[in-house]
Amino acid sequence: MRQAMVAGNWKMNGSSASVSELIEGINAGVGETSAEIVVCPPFVYLSAIAAATADSAVKLGAQNMCDQDGGAFTGEISGPMLKDIGCEYVIIGHSERRAMYGETDEITAIKYGAVLKNGLKPIFCIGETLEERESGVTEDVIGRQIDAILESDGVASLANAVLAYEPVWAIGTGKTASPEQAQDVHAFIRGKIAALDAGIADGLRILYGGSMNPGNAADLIAQADIDGGLIGGASLKADDFLAICKAAG
Numbered sequence: 001m002r003q004a005m006v007a008g009n010w011k012m013n014g015s016s017a018s019v020s021e022l023i024e025g026i027n028a029g030v031g032e033t034s035a036e037i038v039v040c041p042p043f044v045y046l047s048a049i050a051a052a053t054a055d056s057a058v059k060l061g062a063q064n065m066c067d068q069d070g071g072a073f074t075g076e077i078s079g080p081m082l083k084d085i086g087c088e089y090v091i092i093g094h095s096e097r098r099a100m101y102g103e104t105d106e107i108t109a110i111k112y113g114a115v116l117k118n119g120l121k122p123i124f125c126i127g128e129t130l131e132e133r134e135s136g137v138t139e140d141v142i143g144r145q146i147d148a149i150l151e152s153d154g155v156a157s158l159a160n161a162v163l164a165y166e167p168v169w170a171i172g173t174g175k176t177a178s179p180e181q182a183q184d185v186h187a188f189i190r191g192k193i194a195a196l197d198a199g200i201a202d203g204l205r206i207l208y209g210g211s212m213n214p215g216n217a218a219d220l221i222a223q224a225d226i227d228g229g230l231i232g233g234a235s236l237k238a239d240d241f242l243a244i245c246k247a248a249g
Ligand code: 13P
Pocket: 009, 094, 166, 170, 171, 172, 173, 174, 209, 210, 211, 212, 230, 231, 232, 233, 234
């Protein structure tokens, strides 16, 4: 049985005051869910949130990571640094990084390997654009994005990773994939992994992300191959985020 997971991707939002209020709210309700709960604040707030979650079940994730361990890489943050301040997860391959910061399949695969090498766990994001969906190539796109990490690190690497299916057209748009649309893609992903290793596929958590909110979370997570959510906008309000966490278990 896979433990459900709900991760909040705070993206580039918040201030010292607002993130501390948000994490207090989340800490207060986290005892009411059996799901694994992760928050991914902006880098500059990671240490503060690490301190604020030291006595809570909430785990810490980063939104990005450099593939290098240290040195002359101005503006970058390394795996050893994330490990040092108490991160457990790192989001890799988010569509915003692919679309706005030039992260190719090759770069996402290199970063995925670096996350694992540092004893951290990738939350690896995949998803098609609206144009790709409408041209019927969703599975080709998802397959190619997953092949990048399978070719570099092999199927066994997924034992320490989480996948997040985030259709680009559903991110921040208020348009969510229907439970059936999402389940179809999740089943395709699990089937693709199962063809290589049935045990890994069975244990692999595949999250859905894209306008998930307290109103639609339960129906999405009820699907056989949807093991939780990667939440953007709704993760910035403690009550909404906790409602999604409770919908997950
Ligand atoms: P929204 O929940 O705001 O659509 O964002 C989803 C997302 O990109 C999480 O990584």
